[in-house]
Amino acid sequence: PPEIRAAARARTHSGPAPVTDVAKLCVCDLLVAQCDVNCCCDPDCSAADFSLFTTCSVPIVTGDSRLCSQKAAIYSLDVEANPPERKFKLIDQVNPSVFCIHATNYKQALYFSSPEMPISENFDQLLKQFGSASFSAEPDSWNMNTDAQNPSDVNETYRYEYGVPIQTVDAFLRLPSPFFPGFLVNQATKCTRSVSVEKCANIQAVSMLFYINSSILAVNITVQSIVVQSLNGMRTLLNGSNVLRLPLIVDELCINTVLGVSYHITYTDAGEIIEAAASFVLGAINKEVLSIQQSFEISFTQVNTKPVPLSGNPGYVVGLPIRAGFRPQGYPFPVEILFAALVLNTNKYSQLTILQSTSNQDCLAAQGTRTPILFGYNMISGCKLRITAGMKCQPLTQTLLDLLKGQSFPEYVASFGNSQAQNVLDWVPITHLHTSEQRIYNAFQSSCQIPVSLEIEVKWTKYGSLLNPQARIVNVTARITTTTAKRLPSGRERTIPITSSVVFTDISSPAEPGYKAWPTINAKLPFDFFFPFV
Amino acid sequence: LSSVPLQILFYVNGIYYIFYFLVTLAMIVYKSQVFSYPDDFLAPDLAWLFIMAILEVLRLYLGSKGNLTEEEAPLGLSLVITVGSVILSVYFLVWQTYVLKADVIINAVLLFTYGLESVLKVIAIAAFVS
Numbered sequence: 001p002p003e004i005r006a007a008a009r010a011r012t013h014s015g016p017a018p019v020t021d022v023a024k025l026c027v028c029d030l031l032v033a034q035c036d037v038n039c040c041c042d043p044d045c046s047a048a049d050f051s052l053f054t055t056c057s058v059p060i061v062t063g064d065s066r067l068c069s070q071k072a073a074i075y076s077l078d079v080e081a082n083p084p085e086r087k088f089k090l091i092d093q094v095n096p097s098v099f100c101i102h103a104t105n106y107k108q109a110l111y112f113s114s115p116e117m118p119i120s121e122n123f124d125q126l127l128k129q130f131g132s133a134s135f136s137a138e139p140d141s142w143n144m145n146t147d148a149q150n151p152s153d154v155n156e157t158y159r160y161e162y163g164v165p166i167q168t169v170d171a172f173l174r175l176p177s178p179f180f181p182g183f184l185v186n187q188a189t190k191c192t193r194s195v196s197v198e199k200c201a202n203i204q205a206v207s208m209l210f211y212i213n214s215s216i217l218a219v220n221i222t223v224q225s226i227v228v229q230s231l232n233g234m235r236t237l238l239n240g241s242n243v244l245r246l247p248l249i250v251d252e253l254c255i256n257t258v259l260g261v262s263y264h265i266t267y268t269d270a271g272e273i274i275e276a277a278a279s280f281v282l283g284a285i286n287k288e289v290l291s292i293q294q295s296f297e298i299s300f301t302q303v304n305t306k307p308v309p310l311s312g313n314p315g316y317v318v319g320l321p322i323r324a325g326f327r328p329q330g331y332p333f334p335v336e337i338l339f340a341a342l343v344l345n346t347n348k349y350s351q352l353t354i355l356q357s358t359s360n361q362d363c364l365a366a367q368g369t370r371t372p373i374l375f376g377y378n379m380i381s382g383c384k385l386r387i388t389a390g391m392k393c394q395p396l397t398q399t400l401l402d403l404l405k406g407q408s409f410p411e412y413v414a415s416f417g418n419s420q421a422q423n424v425l426d427w428v429p430i431t432h433l434h435t436s437e438q439r440i441y442n443a444f445q446s447s448c449q450i451p452v453s454l455e456i457e458v459k460w461t462k463y464g465s466l467l468n469p470q471a472r473i474v475n476v477t478a479r480i481t482t483t484t485a486k487r488l489p490s491g492r493e494r495t496i497p498i499t500s501s502v503v504f505t506d507i508s509s510p511a512e513p514g515y516k517a518w519p520t521i522n523a524k525l526p527f528d529f530f531f532p533f534v
Numbered sequence: 535l536s537s538v539p540l541q542i543l544f545y546v547n548g549i550y551y552i553f554y555f556l557v558t559l560a561m562i563v564y565k566s567q568v569f570s571y572p573d574d575f576l577a578p579d580l581a582w583l584f585i586m587a588i589l590e591v592l593r594l595y596l597g598s599k600g601n602l603t604e605e606e607a608p609l610g611l612s613l614v615i616t617v618g619s620v621i622l623s624v625y626f627l628v629w630q631t632y633v634l635k636a637d638v639i640i641n642a643v644l645l646f647t648y649g650l651e652s653v654l655k656v657i658a659i660a661a662f663v664s
Contacts, residue, residue: 068635097635098634098635098636098639099561099564099634099635099636100634100635101569101632101633101634102633102634102635102637102638103628103632103633104631104632104633105629105630105631105632105633106570106571106575106631106632
């Protein structure tokens, strides 16, 4: 019958009525039908339970304290009594302020509003509002945003500053993230998009054209590379001309749908964008796929430099590799090196590295695996060297040196995490020291000295303000310790442990407070103050 | 003869009403900042306050003129308008969206003033008619 249906509708339209009786409200009553510890308002607790409490976690329960007069339930433990008992008092709390609320005629004024319960009438509207992947409305067209600031008069050479959104011909470059990609801010985001094979040609955002259509001011976006991902996930790089591939429906599959875009923007050191390239990952959708995940990335490179990942900006960040490099041969020291660049090792495994211990602890069998030295992480590693009678000294020494130092041990280490190769003064030379393990001067110094340990000590200091100190490397010392390898009688062999270690020492001097200058009274008498007399 | 107490009361009423109007307006602004005061509750409250101000000006002018010229017609009209003012004052005392303690105090004083004025007006009308 319609009355029952209407009543049922009304009942399910709102949630359960909120509890407003102060005496019945208990915030700490979390366990159902069990006594919560130190919860004096819990109705499940008996007098015996109360006698075991130490304090009341909820001493008072009141309504809105802005009301002129309201009920308050006060719970306290009387520890003087034996056994301790709980006291409950219901009082009227009075707000003495003259601006307390005497009465209100607006029902929802002092309560949170209950959300709508979905029923058949409002389900569609609620689904439209809350049913997509994110609640905020996706912008209808990405490379256009009419709400953003109007692009000001654009001339051909527009200089950007860090964080400023990048302008395209009529609006700003956008990625599906809450923020505009700012200049020099490398970003990577992912989003999920619902697609279907039938409509894939119509959805703009899965087509390559959409992403290279706009040009960043005078610079067209070129296609750098295309990687095709097959249905089973295998990716192949397409050779040949990077031609535009639009989505097509072939055999119930939609191919050439964009699964990932990576923008690479090249800028000069004056802040102008001179080149923009996009690399795509294209994939195929079949009938069962309801949504695809697209990933977007944008990265900035300065012109004529190779992109080297920074280890901090400017101070080193703990856990990032130490940047190191060589000075190329033939450059005189140091004044003329204004234009010379330090050759940076972009491959992090040939930077400052340390021997990596393997499960097979034999030094000579080690494949030469090395691990990069990360700032702030002291490391120690080693292996065991087995010396047999037949080993010659000089080759052994050379092998051990290669093992300890690696193939290309750098000469310079960057003092800041973002030191540029052009600024030679930002780079710290590595000091090499040799010590010998022998304490007593041995007359048989002509015997073989083999290096057994390499200790790299990196001294760093905190630089900059006290609130945001930046780590700066001041000094790097590589100490090689050698020991005498006595000639062994044939048939015998000896095992020597070889170690290498890295230690980071903080040599920061204590912070000096910098106080502002005392304010001075700048009172000058007028020029002719003592007129008649001067 | 014109009623002197009534005239004094009109004068005091005028000054008090200016104070009342400014305080009520300030409190509505305060309430709209501190509490949740949606527009469809704020608009009627402000509207009634301004209507009340207009009625008050009219009422005091007519009452004062009637008293000084010893005519009962403007005084009677003023009495009728007083009824409207009383209803509005009761609105601000009881039916406003948020009634603060300060609202209760100033409206109570205003109602008391209206009551006293009405009594004196009736006496004055009786005196002028006869």
